[in-house]
Amino acid sequence: MAYRWKNTLTRADATPYEEYVNRRQLMGGAIGLGLVGAAGMARAEDEALVPNSWDDITQYNNFYEFGTGKGDPAKNAHMLTTEPWTVVIDGMVDAPGDYSMAQIMETMTIEERIYRLRCVEAWSMVVPWNGFELADLLNLAGVQGGAKYVAFETALRKDEMPGTRYPVIDWPYVEGLRLDEAMHPLTIMATGIYGKPIPNQNGAPMRLVVPWKYGFKSIKSIVRITLTDQEPPTAWNKALGHEYGFYSNVNPNVDHPRWSQATERVVGGGLFAGRQDTLMFNGYEDEVASLYEGMDLRENF
Numbered sequence: 001m002a003y004r005w006k007n008t009l010t011r012a013d014a015t016p017y018e019e020y021v022n023r024r025q026l027m028g029g030a031i032g033l034g035l036v037g038a039a040g041m042a043r044a045e046d047e048a049l050v051p052n053s054w055d056d057i058t059q060y061n062n063f064y065e066f067g068t069g070k071g072d073p074a075k076n077a078h079m080l081t082t083e084p085w086t087v088v089i090d091g092m093v094d095a096p097g098d099y100s101m102a103q104i105m106e107t108m109t110i111e112e113r114i115y116r117l118r119c120v121e122a123w124s125m126v127v128p129w130n131g132f133e134l135a136d137l138l139n140l141a142g143v144q145g146g147a148k149y150v151a152f153e154t155a156l157r158k159d160e161m162p163g164t165r166y167p168v169i170d171w172p173y174v175e176g177l178r179l180d181e182a183m184h185p186l187t188i189m190a191t192g193i194y195g196k197p198i199p200n201q202n203g204a205p206m207r208l209v210v211p212w213k214y215g216f217k218s219i220k221s222i223v224r225i226t227l228t229d230q231e232p233p234t235a236w237n238k239a240l241g242h243e244y245g246f247y248s249n250v251n252p253n254v255d256h257p258r259w260s261q262a263t264e265r266v267v268g269g270g271l272f273a274g275r276q277d278t279l280m281f282n283g284y285e286d287e288v289a290s291l292y293e294g295m296d297l298r299e300n301f
């Protein structure tokens with residue numbers, strides 16, 4: 001699987017990288033012991049991915065609720081109160097209601113996942129997330145038989161989120177997944193980065209990460225999760241429907257109407273940084289292609 005790490009080295013000089021290598025060497029044995037299934041394969045391939053530095057990941061962000069500049073979230077997101085935090089899980093579930101973040105953190109098993117993040121704007125990073133599988137949270141609430149989709153909503157607080165005072169998009173930011181995408185073992189809720197609590201600019205206290213889709217699907221600072229039988233509206237589709245579809249799977253063969261998606265700029269200085277080829281499903285093709293069998297990916301963009 002050498003192609004997966006072609007050109008992905010970004011920087012080998014950061015202290016967190018050394019911590020990461022040491023920790024990985026300790027865990028190496030466990031990874032060799034026959035992990036099976038999609039998440040297991042992806043975790044084994046984590047080995048080949050060198051994450052971006054803490055500074056790359058926390059200073060270069062898209063979080064329009066705090067401004068549209070890449071540095072705005074790092075500057076402004078400290079205004080967001082993340083404790084206490086409640087997530088409403090409702091719709092077609094057996095146990096609808098308010099789930100406190102404290103309760104979620106107590107119940108879920110946190111693990112590390114090193115994933116590529118590919119923004120639709122054609123830049124990319126590799127992020128060592130900490131979090132849990134979304135499926136575990138959905139199973140806690142009890143998904144009912146007729147549910148087909150999962151809708152997500154970000155907090156909307158005009159007093160704490162200066163970007164929401166301007167009609168950049170129709171706030172609150174909303175996103176959605178098909179139920180099988182949401183239940184896929186690669187789909188996680190991230191609550192940390194590099195073993196530390198996730199910074200506000202990255203979506204504290206809990207944000208979605210769907211590594212085979214463009215970054216905007218990975219909605220931040222979630223306050224509501226709704227199980228439904230209807231395809232939910234999504235923020236960028238509502239804003240520019242001809243440019244951003246519901247699926248938004250990373251696909252180097254389907255260009256954005258205004259730019260090519262064939263290559264991406266690797267964020268972060270360093271010897272090997274530059275442009276690299278974008279991979280089908282962002283490199284997770286073996287794990288997720290079967291979800292879209294028989295589907296026209298140009299039509300369902």
Ligand SMILES: Nc1nc2c(c(=O)[nH]1)N[C@H]1C(S)=C(S)[C@@H](COP(=O)(O)O)O[C@H]1N2
Nearest residue numbers: 061062063064119154173215216218219220
């Ligand atoms: N609520 C919300 N979630 C969001 C966004 C946003 O503007 N608001 N930006 C998205 C985009 S375009 C990307 S690329 C990723 C960026 O995540 P990062 O800043 O942690 O790298 O977050 C996504 N989630």
Ligand SMILES: [Mo]
Nearest residue numbers: 119120215216
């Ligand atoms: Mo993005």
